[in-house]
Every structure is written in structure tokens, then in C-alpha cells.
Amino acid sequence: MARLTAGVATSHVPAIGAAIDLGKTQDDYWKPVFAGYEWVKQWVKDETPDVVILCYNDHASAMMLDIVPTFALGFAEEFEPADEGWGARPVPTVFGHPELAGHLAEQLVLDEFDITIMNHMDVDHGLTVPLSLVFGQVSEWPAKVIPLAVNVTQFPTPSADRCWQLGEAIGAAVASFPEDLNVQIWGTGGMSHQLQGPRAGLINREFDNAFLDKLIGETDDLRKITRLEFLREAGSEGIELIMWLIMRAALGQKVDMLHRFYHVPASNTAVGHLVLKPAEES
């Protein structure tokens, strides 16, 4: 049977991708950001999954605003890196896992989640920057990826609790897939940031660190955070953090924390990063 072995959370700032692609990771500005990812790059060498279910948001590269699905699952054999206005990132094609994606879609709709199926889409920095941060600069990605795109842009986004419930359903769906697969789930985006208007540049270190504490510890409060509270406290784009809740809920009730990192800033954004694994049954 398939096993959900770990969860990774990370911000997906586009400038981080540019710093990697342009060889600036050791510049004074970027060095402390990338130092926070050295641990995961070593860890994943021994813990390379067969498949990553990667929760991210499309930044008007493949769907928004022509279609605005609340949850969209990538079904394709392959996803090309998108050209976001200055040429596509020089990163490998992302290969999907249509069999597990099909199983997930069936199970999730049976569980009352009205999932949109994407049979063709390009993937932008929201998906490829986390892959670069964890797997480094490689000629091919070492794992298959099932993109799960979440609407975090157009109000109303799914609620924190809805994301939590989806994560739980994903956890159950993975566990019922008959093939022996090592599966990880990643939640990306955040942490606090605002990319618009006179309030742009908002960072809320207290909110971010309380959010990280609760992901590791008592999670009930996280499900009650309203959209308005995310927007007020974490900035208009900080609401991307709902995608971390899908990841966390999929891992089950208790987790062990393997790695935690927080840094301000990367461009306009607070960078947060966690590596978690489901706690052993006692």
C-alpha cells in the first residue's frame, strides 16, 4: 500500500527561483535563506519519495482567471515550467503520476470534495521553486509530482477548515492506494506577505511563528483562523498559508518535527520551512 511518509512546508517566492537560476545563492542577501534549506537537501537524499503531492497556487500562469477552480488536481503525464514573462525557468519538466492522481480524484469526490481535473497545464514558480529548494539543481526531478492547485487569490478562498478536511481525505486516499509507493505531501506559499497597495511589505513575525508552533503542536486553533484574520494578520497574499494546512492534516493527528526554519525577508516575503513526519503509533 502507498505510505505518506513526510510533509514539507515551504514558501515559494519567485525571487528565490531567480536567485537559484542566476547563481546568486551565496550572495550576502540570499545566503541566510538558502542556509535554511541545506538540511532538507541532505535529508531528502535518503528519503526521496516516489511521488510528491504538491499543494501550490497557480499565479495566473495556467488557469486564473479563465477558470478559477477552488481545488484542481493535475492529471497529466507531464507539466512544463511556465513562461511567466521573462522566459521559463531552466528547470526540468515535471512528471506526474496519473494512476495515483486518478485514485485521489475518485476518492476525494466520493468524500464530497468537488475536485477540478487538469489534464493539461503548465506549472509556475509556485510549484517549481519548492522543487528546486528541496531537490536542488538537477537534470531531472527525482520524484513524480501530483500538482494540487488551490485558489488562494480570489475571495472567497476555501476556508482553513475546508483545507484541513481535504488534507485528512488525501491522507486516507493515499493509504488506500494498492501500489507500494513512498508519498510525501508538500504545502507551499506564505508566510506573511502582502504584494499590493500602500500596506505592501507587511510581515507578521508573531503570527507566523505562532502558526509554525501550532502546526507542530495543538492544531485545533489553526482550523478556526478565518479568511479575514489571515488577510489582516498575514497580508493579502499570506492567506497562501491555508495550503500548509492541507499538508499538515494529511499527516494525521500527531507529527514529529524534523526541521524548522524562519527568515525575513526574501524579496517581499517571510520565508518559513518545516519538515514533518507522522508520529509513530505509541
Place this chain on the structure above:
Amino acid sequence: MTQDERPAPRQRLYPLEDLEDIPGTRIFTARRSRQAYHLHKFCMSLMDKDNRDAFRADEQAYLDRYRMSDDQKQAVLKRDFGKLIELGGNIYFLVKLSNTDGWSTEKAVSSMTDLTPEEYGAMMRSGGRKAEGNRSIRDKS
């Protein structure tokens, strides 16, 4: 349907008007999304190199291909990102325009504030804009 048979109003956790209570922030609602649809189509078109070249060659003529409002076209020509947000835009597609210009996202975002790019960069390096005083217009908190 008589008055008594009308469904009860749904309970909400807060009045949606509260979304307008965050200082210096415009929430990208479904209605604003529709207002910006053609602006978005223009921005999405810049994901293609030939289109970027055509836009650079004659910006006004290129913009006239899209059913955007004149205000939106003027704001594009002026690279007035703050105005584009007011006119329904969202940063996730507006960055296609700033990327086409070779701007960093930080530069595009900083242009919406009252800070120069240098002042904005310094603010971010010193921890960003504080949440205190920037949460609520009504409560001045």
C-alpha cells in the same frame, strides 16, 4: 413564496464589509476579478515572447487588441500598479507586465507604496512593515 417560507439568512462569521476594513488593501473579490478579466488576458498574453516583442514595439496598439477600459490602458502605459490594483487588478497577473519590463517583483510591489524602491528594500531587510497599526481602519489598530 410567502414571507414565512423564505430560507433563513445564512450565518456568516463576520460581515463581508469587514474585508474593506484592512488599511491599504483591496481584497480581490469575484466582482473585482470580473472587472479585471480583460486586463488579465492582456497580462497573460505576455507569457509569449512574440507578444512581449509586439507590446514593446507599440504599446498602445497592442493594448487596443484587448477589451480593457481606457483607465486600465492608461495605467498600464504609466506602469501605475497601484492604480491597476484599484481598477480590479491582482499582483499575480500584473507581475507578467513588470517581468516583461525586467523589474523585480519587489520593485513592482514597492511602487504601490509611498516609499522609494531603496527605502522599501531597507524596510524589508529590517523586518518588513509592522502589523501594529495596519490591521483595521475602524479600530485604528
